[in-house]
Amino acid sequence: MFDRHRLMDAPLRDFLRSLPAVRELVLDMFCAASLDVAAELGIPAYFFFASSASILAIYLNLPSVVANMGRSFAELGDSPFSLPGAPPFRAADLPKIVLDDDDATRAFLRLLERMPESNGILVNTYESLEARAVHALRDGACVPGRPTPPVYCVGPLVTGGGDDKHECLEWLDAQPDSSVVFLSFGSRGTLPKKQLQEIAVGLEKSGQRFLWVVRSPRSDERKFGDPLPDAEPDLDALLPEGFLERTKRQGLVVRSWAPQVEVLRHRATGAFVTHCGWNSTLEGITAGLPLLCWPLYAEQRLNRVLIVEEMELGVALRGYDEEVVKAEEVEAKVRWVMESEGGRALRERATAEKCRAVEALNEGGSSHAAFVEFLNSL
Numbered sequence: 001m002f003d004r005h006r007l008m009d010a011p012l013r014d015f016l017r018s019l020p021a022v023r024e025l026v027l028d029m030f031c032a033a034s035l036d037v038a039a040e041l042g043i044p045a046y047f048f049f050a051s052s053a054s055i056l057a058i059y060l061n062l063p064s065v066v067a068n069m070g071r072s073f074a075e076l077g078d079s080p081f082s083l084p085g086a087p088p089f090r091a092a093d094l095p096k097i098v099l100d101d102d103d104a105t106r107a108f109l110r111l112l113e114r115m116p117e118s119n120g121i122l123v124n125t126y127e128s129l130e131a132r133a134v135h136a137l138r139d140g141a142c143v144p145g146r147p148t149p150p151v152y153c154v155g156p157l158v159t160g161g162g163d164d165k166h167e168c169l170e171w172l173d174a175q176p177d178s179s180v181v182f183l184s185f186g187s188r189g190t191l192p193k194k195q196l197q198e199i200a201v202g203l204e205k206s207g208q209r210f211l212w213v214v215r216s217p218r219s220d221e222r223k224f225g226d227p228l229p230d231a232e233p234d235l236d237a238l239l240p241e242g243f244l245e246r247t248k249r250q251g252l253v254v255r256s257w258a259p260q261v262e263v264l265r266h267r268a269t270g271a272f273v274t275h276c277g278w279n280s281t282l283e284g285i286t287a288g289l290p291l292l293c294w295p296l297y298a299e300q301r302l303n304r305v306l307i308v309e310e311m312e313l314g315v316a317l318r319g320y321d322e323e324v325v326k327a328e329e330v331e332a333k334v335r336w337v338m339e340s341e342g343g344r345a346l347r348e349r350a351t352a353e354k355c356r357a358v359e360a361l362n363e364g365g366s367s368h369a370a371f372v373e374f375l376n377s378l
C-alpha cells in the first residue's frame, strides 16, 4: 500500500497542475508521501486525521520513542507505557503495524514522522472530549525537538445515511425507549463463527432486546487489505440452532449492514457494543449512548483505553484480547449496562457528553471556532 501511494505522485502532480488554482491540499495520514508533490508545486498541505487527538498525540511521538528505545514494543508486553497527551496504556495496545518490526512498520513510522512538516492538522474530535491530548499537542510535547503544526479540532464530524427506511428502523419503532442493545463491528470487522455463537448465547440469556449486525466470518488466511468476504452470511448455518426462532420477539439479526447513525440515534436504542473504530465511537458519543468496548484491530485497543479510562463513557468486554469473548461475559455486560445502577450512571454521563458534542459544533463552540481559524489560515 505504501509503495503504491508513491506511484501516485506523478498522476497527482499532473492532476493538480491541470486544475486552475489549487490553494491547498488536505491529505489523509496515509498519504504523507504526497507532501513532496505539494512542496514541489508550492501548495500548502494539511492533514485530516480521522482518529482522535489522543491517538494523534501518541502517533506523533512514536518515531522518536522508537528511535530512542533499546528494545521492541513486543518485548515490553503488558508493562504500562506513558506518553504526553494520553492516559497510560500497555505497549500491547498499540496497533499491530507498530508492534511488528518490518518494512511496513518503518514505512508507517516514516509517515508519522512527516506529519509535522504540514501546515496544520485537522482532527475529528472536539477539545472538551480530549483536553489532555489537545493541551499536550498545543504545548509541543508530542513532537520532541521539532515544532508541532497548528492542530484544529473540528469534530465530531458524523455523516448519516440514505433516504430508504431500513427494515431494522421499523423494528426499532416498535420497541420501548432505550431498551435495545445495538451490536456492530464496523465496516471491516468480522468475527469467527465460534465467536458469533458465544454472542448469540450471551444475548439470549441476557433477556435484553438486541439488534445485531452479523457479517460473514473471516477466513484465517485473510490478510490486511484483502477484500472482505462479500457473501451474505448464512445466519442459519452460523448461529446456534433455533436461536433466530427463539429470540424473534427479543431481538433482530441484520445481515452485513445497518444504517448505524440512524440506529444509534433512534429513541429505542439504549447501548452500543462497538469495535471502537473512531467513526463508530463518535457516532455512539453523539447519540449519547454508553459504549461496550470490543476492540478488534488498528488503533482500536488504544481507543478502548481512552473510552474506558479517560472519557469514562464505556466499559470493556473481557476477553477481546484473548481467544474469545465468552457468552457469560456478553450476558453479564449487557445486563450490567441495561439493568444496573452502574449502567444507569454511565448512561447519564453519555447523555451529558452528547450535549457537549453538540455545543462544540455550534456557533461559539470550540470546533466551530477551530474551523474558522483553519479557514483564516488559508
Ligand SMILES: *[C@@H]1O[C@H](CO)[C@@H](O)[C@H](O)[C@H]1NC(C)=O
Residues within 6 Å of the ligand: 158, 159, 187, 279
Ligand atoms: C468514517 O466516516 C467518514 C465520513 O462519514 C467516511 O468517509 C469514512 O470512510 C469512514 N471511515 C471508515 C473507516 O469507515
